[in-house]
Amino acid sequence: MQEIVCLLGKGHVFEEGADMLQALLRLDISGKQIQRVSEYYGHEIEELEQQDNEKQVLALKDPQKAAYCKYNRFFFFLCVS
Numbered sequence: 001m002q003e004i005v006c007l008l009g010k011g012h013v014f015e016e017g018a019d020m021l022q023a024l025l026r027l028d029i030s031g032k033q034i035q036r037v038s039e040y041y042g043h044e045i046e047e048l049e050q051q052d053n054e055k056q057v058l059a060l061k062d063p064q065k066a067a068y069c070k071y072n073r074f075f076f077f078l079c080v081s
Contacts, residue, residue, distance in 0.1 A: 002041070005029065005033075005034050008034060009035060009037065013031075014032065014034045015031035016031075
C-alpha cells in the first residue's frame with residue numbers, strides 16, 4: 001500500500017492522490033498523509049543514493065586516470081591530471 005501511496009504522491013497533487021484512492025479503492029487517506037509517506041520514503045531513497053554515490057567515488061583507485069563518476073543519477077567524466 002505504501003508503494004501505491006508513494007506513486008500517487010510522486011505523480012499527482014497530494015489531494016488528487018487522496019481522491020483517487022477514495023474513488024478506486026474506497027480508502028480514506030488524506031492528502032497530508034500521502035505527502036508524509038512520500039516525503040519519508042523520498043528522504044530514505046535520497047540517503048541510500050548518497051551513500052551509493054560516496055562508495056562509487058571512493059572506489060576510484062588510481063586518481064591519475066580518467067573515470068566516470070555518478071552523482072544524483074548523472075554521470076560525469078573526471079580527468080585528473
